[in-house]
Amino acid sequence: MNSYRYVLIAIALTIPIVQLHGQEAASVTLEGEPFIYTEWESFTTESTNGALVNDHIFYLEADGDSLWIGTEGGLILHHDGEWKSWTEEDGLPWNVIMGIEKDQKTGDLWLALFGEGVARFSGGLFEHFTQMNSGLINDVSFGIGIQGDNVWVASTAGISRYNQVSREWAVFNEKHAPMEEVWAYNVSANEDKVYFAVWGGGILEWDVETETWQDYLDPDREMEIDLYRDDGLIHVITTSASYVDNVLWASTYFGLSRYDGRNWRGYLDHDSGLPSTFINFAAGRSGTSVYNCTDKGMAVLVDYETDTWVTYQRDSEDAETWTAHVMVGGDVVRSVPVGLDLPNHFTIAAEFVGDDIWIGTGHGLARGVGNDFYEGLRR
């Protein structure tokens, strides 16, 4: 009989361990309901009878209730359900548009042209800036942003800055900034800071007040690993930066990083709602929510604190519509069919127009209708 004391002791020791495991299981229950975009409109060149002149979408830029669309084949404006487009036949210097930024001060539209510098669209006319006629450091422009009077351009040979008042250009490369590599890939310009995603060079921060640079690199300094999840930027092959509510979201082709000025948080495909670590673009909606355009759908971190995600993707090649997977960390809690029928989920661009979300893919554009949208979780 005494022998069974061992069993009782073992059971007593086992209970807290099983409870611990049970807590793991319990952690995948939702702490509140995230908003799910279930109502969608989708647009391709075919479905719009050519009004969307090209449906390989590279960039989206909100302009009040309207949306500017940069594509592989021209510039498009969507306004009140109508489409208007500009191509080289209309004076657009080059059809391939990688970035768009609306200057709220002047009303001008600035375009990053892939291989042809930048253009300013003002009063119905395009003004063309290239390496040959301006101080632009390179014509292969990947991104453009505006901070104050300055237009910042991310290009394949470094960063250019154009002051619209003084008309002076400045260039920044490895000689003027802490750039391990100079291949600027994207820019996020804000009142106080300008962030650059530099391919191979991590994230570069320009402090507007002090006019100084700060670089953020992967602390393990190795391309083939991420040594620790939260030690810093996940990888130096960065693709975009988004700065909102004093929080930096940095996307890479190896996952997502969040930095609040003190702590980093890393997200990979096995520990989060990211369906893939290949993130083309990340658009921060707040300091606790970010929309990630991956090669396998759009992953939305809805609530940072509870690690709640909604990931929109096509579950199979044959799927007629996309599915929203509600997740906590990397665990799916439930799946919800949504009315999005774009034929491919290789997402490239995202933009918020009011409560709506627009996403651009390699073959089509879609609008998620944000009726009754709310941020975070509804508890």
Added chain:
Amino acid sequence: MNPKYLAVFLLAASLCVLPLDAMGQVEQTQTDTAAYGLTPEEYRPFSRFENPYKEFFLSLLEYPGYGRHIPEPDSVETVKIGFIGPIMKSVAESYGGPEEVPMRVNQRQVRWDGYGASHLAPLGIKMLQGAQLALEQANQRGGYRGQTPYQMVVMNDNGEWRSSGRAVIDLAYRDSVWAILGTVDGANSHILIRVALKAEVPVMNTADTDPTFVETNIPWVLRNITDDRMMCYLLADFAYKKLGLERVAALRAVNRYGRVNIDEFRDGSTRLGHPLVVELSYQEGDTDFSAQLERIKALDVDAVFTYGNSLESALILRQMRDMGMDQWFLGSDRMVTDELIEIVGPDHGRVVAGYPYDPTSEDPKHLQFVADFRHAFGEEPETYAAHAYDGMKMLIEATERAGLNRALIRDELVAMNPYHGVTGVQIFDAVLSDRSPATLAFLVDGRFEFFSREHVLSDEFEVAPPSNH
């Protein structure tokens, strides 16, 4: 069951259900796959201290995007394949493109036919010749599916980033090529693939041995040449394990090739317990290395390790020997040239370089290629020609199978694994880079001889004892 055993079983079973991260260690997501780059355990970063939270480059790159459904064009006059490589420093458009410059020059001259040569022109011209030969042979067989000739659209990579980036955009959007082959320089290759990623064009790289080139997760890029990661591991194994060297100094080009491609040897030296004694650099075009060599000489090193182009490597070696420095001289494949042999002369001493394949292979495919190349150009092929030939053949074969669709051509390229070409059997890894074994090239009596890893690290392979400097 004995109650004691039952108690032990219960405890063990309860522990087994614990997630690993609850026990204080991070989860390993992919531990059962071979290491990236075939990296030996001792060379893996932090392997003595920690398991990484995530290992990248172990899953085959996918392209899940659009494009495969785009129909083939009704008709094309030619099937265009882009080429970008270092041929000339600059060329006026009125003279035509680089493919129209006669390839009848002494490639070691820095100027010819009125054009300024790129400093990498000897490499780029061989690359162009290899690609041309493959394309011409395809056209002799009738061209694309026996009906349409292939056409190579040649762009010059003059080493300046502006023109290189623009050249790729022209290939992708203005010339509408189906695939691109190129280039040599690491920086320009990175620029090329970022453009290719956005434009969604397959790229075959046959000449850039920068390890980071493929460490970008771009699913449109393949590389069919063994990289400096693998060549550096072999050099480090040979230097430290075979020769027993302890004190190695590095003298490398200050450019990206010298800075980045040396990485794995530098890190490997440290991980084997022999960090480089010193790492000095020089500018491309320098001819006097006495200042750096005097410093290295004073450090009493066992060997000098260099990464740079052929000319500078040759001058460094010549000046070392003139200064009475008879240590081992180790370096990159770029110094395996006739130019180095000529400049250094017969008293070259102990010299070894990494090399991406065996150019003395008796494989019938290789022998046929050498004969064809001699017949076509009246000169010998080398690594850049041979790999470009293989790369262009792969592009053409993929196009034949896929049809005129970039995404499908990409898929067919990925499916060609392994590929038996004139440079041997190429084995592509998850990031689509060739991981076939590197070789070592020893300078013996005024000519380079090539040996496999197995041979040089075996007991049979005898080497002179390390210098007593």
